[in-house]
Amino acid sequence: MKSALSLISCLFFALAPAWAQIQQPYILNGSATQQSCNCYVLTQDQLQSGGSVWNKNKISLLQSFDYTFEIFLGCKDQTGADGIGFILQTEGTNLGGIGQGMGFQGVSPSVGILIDTWHNADENDPAFDHISIQINGESDHGAPQNLAGPAQLLAGVDNIEDCQWHLFRIRWNATAHQFDIWVDGQLRLTTVIDLVADVFGNDPMVYWGFAGATAGASNLQQFCAALHPEFQFDNGQILCDGTPVTFRDNSSTFGAITRWYWDLGDGTKITDPLPAAHTYPAAGKYEVKMVIEDNSGCISDTLRNTVTIGSWPEPAFTPDRLCLGDPLQLNDATKIEVGSPGSWRWNFGGGRTATTRNPLAPFTAPGTYPVTLEATSAEGCVATVTQNVAVYQSPEIAATAAHACIGEVTELRAQHLTPGVNITEWKWTVNNDAEINRQNTSYQFTRGGKYPVMVQATSGDGCASKPVSLEAVVTDIALYAGPDTTIARGQPLRMHPAATGERLIYEWWPANSLSDASAPDAIAIPDRDQLYRLIVRSPEGCVQEDELMVKVYTGPEFYVPTxxxxxxxxxxxxxxxxxxxxxxxxxxxxxxxxxxxxxxxxxxxxxxxxxxxxxxxxxxxxxxxxxxxxxxxxxxxxxxxxxxxx
Missing domain, CATH: 2.60.40 (Immunoglobulin-like)
Structure with a gap:
């Protein structure tokens, strides 16, 4: 259920009587057993079981009370049952039962705060595990005795048989006649009723206790009178090297805390309710331990929490120079030896600030600007640095890539558009491969086509221009006049040259014996052997030539060697x-x-x-x-x- 007492708590409370020897104020019935000083099992994980634990001393409902318990509903969801209830009744201390009534059914007069883990359709149960406030032994949610609920034990959670302990707080306001029920700090149910007059026949003295039951399904079901050590720090507390730390006790208990034990993790041990403001010797991680004892003599488990005492940040950032035209990106480079980053505040002057870790600086003109970074760690440690950031103008350029014919060089020219900025480096990238470091240069492509070209310039201040992307066009007509051929005298021959490009201009020579010397598919009727030359010009001015030989025979005829x-x-x-x-x-x-x-x-x-x-x-x-x-x-x-x- 809960861990055994730690060695620390055993040593500290060596003089306290063992819990088994303390006169306990509870009477146990059925399957109920005492597990520790303040903890009880109502049902083991077994079928057809029922147990109850009643405080032998009656309380008066004319007095307000605020009880905190810890409850455990088992580890089986679909196959676990049936649930437990906190009950006020006047019938005695030997009550209980098994099954869906959870030991509450039939007990009258009574008030039950029921935690139901089984879906009983005949009692109008919702499909989810639920909590409700009901009176006079009636567990049917459709009956008028259902005062509040049913509701989920925790908001948005259908299953409460989750193998976890939960804080269960019940507060009765005797003046306002109001019940308020919390689970793990969430207010889950509220109802207003005059219990003394409307339920208990004007008898304010009642027994209180827990009952639980199983039937055809089962679960381990337990409760503890809360003895839950917990501490926090004062609001606004910073946990930094050399800063006094103030602790605040936030423990949950059923009764009153009578003794405390603190181990602050640096060798300091205290038995006061709260440690005085404590200064740790150095930054680091310290395990703080806390044990409490209540007025029934029960001793809590040991709470262990790690407290980080952070070192002071060493704020810094990069770069120390920025270039207009590029994103003015600043990058946090703060070092924190112990602890973790928390927040950042940048001051660029003129009321301009930022709170992101890596902001963009708001500068719009060249110059040197003081920039302040205030770095705060998650532990609340704050440090500040101011650095000068130089902002430079980036160069602006333009460029051209001249058209070229195959076999010629492509002229690459760049223009400097910001004379006031000193450019110290030029870089051409040709066809994603070759690099040339000159302002004006040339390059010879071995094939026709369109090629990507990019140029960029860098100033003496290290600022790069925006790259200028171009397309270098190299024209290759790839002319082929056609294969040499033979024809018969008088046979028309249609030319079929091959060329690449649009709007090409063709010229055949000699023009005699041709139907059209400017047509690519001219028809030739030579009367003798003829060498034809084809000249082709592109719109860009590229010129290529090719020849084909036409041999003319008497024919049509077959000429075969002997x-x-x-x-x-x-x-x-x-x-x-x-x-x-x-x-x-x-x-x-x-x-x-x-x-x-x-x-x-x-x-x-x-x-x-x-x-x-x-x-x-x-x-x-x-x-x-x-x-x-x-x-x-x-x-x-x-x-x-x-x-x-x-």
Whole structure:
């Protein structure tokens, strides 16, 4: 349930009688057992159980009371039951019961503050665990005997079988006839009723106590007459090295505290109700221990809390220079040896302040400004520093990247727009790769396209300009006039050049025998072999040239050699057909003297290298046949022989 008494409390209270030897004012019934001097188990975690603990001395309801207990409702939510109740009654000290009535049902006259951990639909229970104030042994929330509630034990919490101890405070105001119920410092229920006149038949003398019960489900259910040590510090207390610390006792007890024991963690031990203002020897973390004893002779567990006595901050910040045009970012660099940061206050002069840790300075003009930082630790320790911050003008620049044709250099030029600022460094970044450190420079790209270029300047004060981003354009027309070709005399030839770009200007030369010398797809009808030159100009002024050779034959016709020598000397090594005026080949086949097919062409560009099945064919005479369709659509064929010479 609770930890055993610490060695400290045992030593301090060695002269106090053991709790078992003290005459206790309670009478126990059923499953109830005493666990320690001030703590009782009402039910163990077992079925069909009920226990009650009654104070043998009656109290008068004509007198106000304020009782504080600690309650424990078990660790099982869905399968735990049934609950406990604080009860005022006049029937005696041997009452109790099991099941959903929690030892309260049927006790009349009575007042019960019931903590119900089981959902009984027949008693109008809400789905969540709940607390209520009821009278005369009636636990049904739909009955008129339900004075207040049901409500959650803690706001927003459905389950109170959470394996935790909770402070349970009951205050009766005899003058106002008012009950107020708190749980862990939260006011949960309030009701106004004249208990003496309306419940107890004008008899003000009542017994009080706790009852609890289980039935088909169970939980460990306990309560303690509160003996809960706790301390706080005075409002506004700072916990800093060399500063006196004042403690405030905030303990919760059922009775009166009769003795205290304090161990302040630095070797100082005190038995007064409150320590005098105490100054710790140095900054650091100290474990403060506190034990209390009440007027029944019960001794609390030992409260242990760590108190941090903070060291004084060493405020500082960076940088000591800022550049207009960039965010004027200041960064806190305060050091705190013991403790943690709490808050910051910046003063920039002229009534301008900030409270963020890393603020933006409000300066708008170059100059040197005193900036003050007041740093406060979480322990309340405050220190201040003032540093001069220099603010400089950042340079402003402009830049251009001239257009270039492939093979030319791209001229990169930068312009200084703030003559009053001394620029000491220029930096060009070309195509996210090359870096050049000059104001004006050039760069040669190896391919056409668009390339990212950026330039930035830095002043002698270390302030950088805003980067200027450009796009360098390099034009590559990538001209290809077309492949050399053969045609028949009188056969029209449509040009198909390839070029990159828009709004290109074409010029063919010579212009004679061309349908349009300025058209990229001009039609040529040369009457003899002709070398054509194509000149192309881009709108940017780039010029490229290329040539193609047109050989003119009488035709349409197939021209086939009569012999070839495939010896790889580069001369007459290939057997192929020249077909001016024949754009479409039907077939071109070669047979040996025995009629076996040796080679077959798939297109006019194919050739025979003198091999058969990957091996050199024998020297000798071979028969060939070729068929195709000329440019007029006429199909025709030729045949003949060729001599392979080895």
């Amino acid at each position: 012999a070839f020598t495939p010896n790889n000397d580069g001369v007459n090594d290939r057997f192929r057909v020249i077909a001016p005026g024949v754009p479409q080949l039907g077939y071109f086949r070669v047979w040996d003297r025995w009629g076996k097919l040796v080679w077959e062409a798939k297109s006019l560009s194919d050739f025979w290298n003198g091999e058969q099945n990957g091996r050199p064919a024998s020297a000798g005479t071979y028969v060939w046949v070729v068929e195709g369709t000329d440019y007029t659509g006429r199909k025709f064929s030729r045949q003949g022989t060729v001599t392979l010479i080895r």
